[in-house]
Amino acid sequence: xxxxxxxxxxxxxxxxxxxxxxxxxxxxxxxxxxxxxxxxxxxxxxxxxxxxxxxxxxxxxxxxxxxxxxxxxxxxxxxxxxxxxxxxxxxxxxxxxxxxxxxxxxxxxxxxxxxxxxxxxxxxxxxxxxxxxxxxxxxxxxxxxxxxxxxxxxxxxxxxxxxxxx
Amino acid sequence: xxxxxxxxxxxxxxxxxxxxxxxxxxxxxxxxxxxxxxxxxxxxxxxxxxxxxxxxxxxxxxxxxxxxxxxxxxxxxxxxxxxxxxxxxxxxxxxxxxxxxxxxxxxxxxxxxxxxxxxxxxxxxxxxxxxxxxxxxxxxxxxxxxxxxxxxxxxxxxxxxxxxxxxxxxxxxxxxxxxxxxxxxxxxxxxxxxxxxxxxxxxxxxxxxxxxxxxxxxxxxxxxxxxxxxxxxxxxxxxxxxxxxxxxxxxxxxxxxxxxxxxxxxxxxxxxxxxxxxxxxxxxxxxxxxxxxxxxxxxxxxxxxxxxxxxxxxxxxxxxxxxxxxxxxxxxxxxxxxxxxxxxxxxxxxxxxxxxxxxxxxxxxxxxxxxxxxxxxxxxxxxxxxxxxxxxxxxxxxxxxxxxxxxxxxxxxxxxxxxxxxxxxxxxxxxxxxxxxxxxxxxxxxxxxxxxxxxxxxxxxxxxxxxxxxxxxxxxxxxxxxxxxxxxxxxxxxxxxxxxxxxxxxxxxxxxxxxxxxxxxxxxxxxxxxxxxxxxxxxxxxxxxxxxxxxxxxxxxxxxxxxxxxxxxxxxxxxxxxxxxxxxxxxxxxxxxxxxxxxxxxxxxxxxxxxxxxxxxxxxxxxxxxxxxxxxxxxxxxxxxxxxxxxxx
Numbered sequence: 001x002x003x004x005x006x007x008x009x010x011x012x013x014x015x016x017x018x019x020x021x022x023x024x025x026x027x028x029x030x031x032x033x034x035x036x037x038x039x040x041x042x043x044x045x046x047x048x049x050x051x052x053x054x055x056x057x058x059x060x061x062x063x064x065x066x067x068x069x070x071x072x073x074x075x076x077x078x079x080x081x082x083x084x085x086x087x088x089x090x091x092x093x094x095x096x097x098x099x100x101x102x103x104x105x106x107x108x109x110x111x112x113x114x115x116x117x118x119x120x121x122x123x124x125x126x127x128x129x130x131x132x133x134x135x136x137x138x139x140x141x142x143x144x145x146x147x148x149x150x151x152x153x154x155x156x157x158x159x160x161x162x163x164x165x166x
Numbered sequence: 167x168x169x170x171x172x173x174x175x176x177x178x179x180x181x182x183x184x185x186x187x188x189x190x191x192x193x194x195x196x197x198x199x200x201x202x203x204x205x206x207x208x209x210x211x212x213x214x215x216x217x218x219x220x221x222x223x224x225x226x227x228x229x230x231x232x233x234x235x236x237x238x239x240x241x242x243x244x245x246x247x248x249x250x251x252x253x254x255x256x257x258x259x260x261x262x263x264x265x266x267x268x269x270x271x272x273x274x275x276x277x278x279x280x281x282x283x284x285x286x287x288x289x290x291x292x293x294x295x296x297x298x299x300x301x302x303x304x305x306x307x308x309x310x311x312x313x314x315x316x317x318x319x320x321x322x323x324x325x326x327x328x329x330x331x332x333x334x335x336x337x338x339x340x341x342x343x344x345x346x347x348x349x350x351x352x353x354x355x356x357x358x359x360x361x362x363x364x365x366x367x368x369x370x371x372x373x374x375x376x377x378x379x380x381x382x383x384x385x386x387x388x389x390x391x392x393x394x395x396x397x398x399x400x401x402x403x404x405x406x407x408x409x410x411x412x413x414x415x416x417x418x419x420x421x422x423x424x425x426x427x428x429x430x431x432x433x434x435x436x437x438x439x440x441x442x443x444x445x446x447x448x449x450x451x452x453x454x455x456x457x458x459x460x461x462x463x464x465x466x467x468x469x470x471x472x473x474x475x476x477x478x479x480x481x482x483x484x485x486x487x488x489x490x491x492x493x494x495x496x497x498x499x500x501x502x503x504x505x506x507x508x509x510x511x512x513x514x515x516x517x518x519x520x521x522x523x524x525x526x527x528x529x530x531x532x533x534x535x536x537x538x539x540x541x542x543x544x545x546x547x548x549x550x551x552x553x554x555x556x557x558x559x560x561x562x563x564x565x566x567x568x569x570x571x572x573x574x575x576x577x578x579x580x581x582x583x584x585x586x587x588x589x590x591x592x593x594x595x596x597x598x599x600x601x602x603x604x605x606x607x608x609x610x611x612x613x614x615x616x617x618x619x620x621x622x623x624x625x626x627x628x629x630x631x632x633x634x635x636x637x638x639x640x641x642x643x644x645x646x647x648x649x650x651x652x653x654x655x656x657x658x659x660x661x662x663x664x665x666x667x668x669x670x671x672x673x674x675x676x677x678x679x680x681x682x683x684x685x686x687x688x689x690x691x692x693x694x695x696x697x698x699x700x701x702x703x704x705x706x707x708x709x710x711x712x713x714x715x716x717x718x719x720x721x722x723x724x725x726x727x728x729x730x731x732x733x734x735x736x737x738x739x740x741x742x743x744x745x746x747x748x749x750x751x752x753x754x755x756x757x758x759x760x761x762x763x764x765x766x767x768x769x770x771x772x773x774x775x776x777x778x779x780x781x782x783x784x785x786x787x788x789x790x791x792x793x794x795x796x797x798x799x800x801x802x803x804x805x806x807x808x809x810x811x812x813x814x815x
Contacts, residue, residue, distance in 0.1 A: 035718055037722060038749075045272070045274065048272070052267065062250060069244050069255060073260075076258050077336075077412075112640060113647065114709070115709065115724055116718055117714065147687075148757075153757075154758075155754065165755040166752075166754055
């Protein structure tokens with residue numbers, strides 16, 4: 001019985017450590033990169049509390065989805081911000097350990113051509129998603145495939161991005 | 167836009183709309199599972215995935231009619247089978263969030279309660295239709311037997327600066343306002359094609375605007391919303407302009423703000439949420455946890471005082487910070503100190519002086535760095551003394567033949583004991599600092615301030631002209647980035663070769679480096695390989711920037727590795743004043759700077775998408791000047807971080 005209890009405690013500890021999102025986290029900051037190309041602003045939004053039958057892992061998944069969609073949408077038009085190319089959408093997200101994968105539509109490849117947009121867009125997305133407790137890094141995919149860079153691009157995307165990259 | 171005195175009043179809002187119960191046009195059992203046709207902008211849209219519940223009609227997320235409506239309104243839907251959340255990004259953009267089993271739905275930062283919770287049936291999620299329409303700024307109206315989706319003018323934000331007011335109107339359809347009445351005291355705008363639930367008059371009494379009156383006009387099928395703004399004497403209404411298709415900015419330049427306007431702490435609520443839901447916070451309010459603002463020190467003052475025959479510069483700092491200083495070699499007698507993790511309190515300083523200190527400039531160099539730059543009238547002695555309250559820089563009248571060129575330290579409570587007890591000692595240059603980690607080659611020379619990389623060919627500099635071949639880079643006005651970068655790279659090469667450097671271009675003709683029509687990754691990796699395999703000392707990638715609009719301009723230097731920054735900082739000082747704005751150094755995960763092993767910088771010289779920068783980039787004289795400045799930066803870096811066997815500079 002004691003062994004079973006230990007096993008349960010160990011499993012629970014592993015589970016909680018690998019799904020670290022605090023179920024009490026109520027808000028997140030949705031970041032946007034300002035037009036100086038560097039500094040960040042944010043708009044704070046509230047997270048939906050866990051629903052009946054929603055596991056911690058699913059709740060974390062949903063929070064990442066919500067945050068990623070918000071970050072890709074950007075702030076309201078009245079705010080000057082670097083924005084993803086029009087039409088860019090989040091096709092799906094997944095979470096493995098502390099790395100969130102965000103799958104973007106191919107519209108993201110329609111960049112203006114400079115480092116400015118790419119850098120600002122992904123900085124805001126990474127800062128937003130890693131603001132969720134339990135998420136340390138963000139892997140970007142495009143239409144389900146890992147890409148090393150965007151066409152004509154500058155930023156390396158084939159490994160998880162972290163806040164420390166900026 | 168810099169709002170000096172900003173308040174936001176949202177007339178209406180989705181929250182307010184939600185409180186205004188729509189007519190029960192869709193309620194009742196008659197609509198249960200029956201197809202529904204609604205007229206939107208004169209076109210019928212047929213909804214076939216219609217269901218009903220006690221709370222009202224529901225629409226399936228896979229409904230072709232819904233897809234058509236979302237496309238027509240510029241909205242995007244995010245949902246996959248098995249997902250609990252359904253997210254809709256409107257054209258504002260605002261994200262509308264629904265979740266199966268939860269009556270709560272969110273419109274941006276506002277949480278509301280729907281009549282019923284979304285539910286799943288047959289693998290499809292059904293959303294409450296009335297709430298969805300409101301979130302899309304649409305109202306359901308009846309015209310005889312025809313049901314019409316009428317776009318709504320759903321919000322009018324009032325923003326006040328010291329002497330002006332700006333109204334930002336948003337609607338569920340494109341807005342093209344007409345001025346229908348204009349007198350010295352009023353101006354009336356007609357917004358054709360949109361109705362509103364915001365009718366009424368609200369007092370403003372600020373920024374030259376007395377009041378705003380909103381009224382419905384037109385018919386159900388052809389609605390018009392009239393917005394009449396009453397002005398104070400002397401206020402000028404500017405021409406309306408579209409922020410986006412569905413946003414219009416109405417600006418009024420009025421009298422300078424009177425004391426009553428500035429002192430107003432509680433702006434009038436023109437449309438407080440009828441259901442008590444809190445309004446959205448000002449969208450550009452100071453971030454609560456902006457990463458650059460955490461525990462930042464403040465540079466509260468920078469002052470100069472005579473000190474013997476010299477002059478003392480006192481930099482007052484509250485909080486903990488670190489600093490790093492550099493000085494250039496005679497005859498370029500500039501000195502600067504960067505206070506890291508610091509914000510400049512007050513305006514920048516640009517002061518001309520006499521004596522050993524010719525000029526002083528203080529500015530926020532980047533979001534976390536305050537730079538104090540001094541120009542001296544010769545190679546004067548400099549003593550730097552950190553303290554718990556700041557930094558003292560003493561410029562002497564005596565001249566020193568040579569001395570330390572850079573150093574660093576701490577200010578505030580993190581001040582080390584040695585710093586407190588040993589003032590006026592300038593740290594030795596980092597390349598000579600004891601304790602540097604050795605390198606595996608067995609040689610004793612170091613490279614760069616952080617060590618770790620040894621150039622096997624310290625005479626070689628690799629220049630990467632950005633893009634080229636099948637990748638033209640950005641193109642504006644018929645000018646391709648690839649052509650400009652190749653030109654600048656060749657100019658830089660010629661200057662460096664004349665100074666004794668070996669130079670290799672990743673490509674010196676307009677070709678792909680790896681292979682024709684190769685992948686972006688193969689192309690970038692090939693450029694990195696050129697530098698890494700040659701064991702080059704430095705890597706410079708030259709680019710021209712661009713954005714989707716013409717606003718941004720300036721020069722930006724991108725770095726990735728610790729070794730890159732010292733190199734970039736020195737190059738930046740030479741590029742500073744190249745005719746466009748200095749946008750500073752940006753750390754990022756750029757492929758070529760990240761994967762090259764030597765100090766590297768990617769220089770976005772200017773924006774092809776900006777008219778002013780475009781004129782610079784297309785000037786051969788300017789490109790030559792930039793090449794010269796980069797070469798000068800390389801020369802200074804080589805001085806500061808010498809390597810044996812490198813050419814004398």
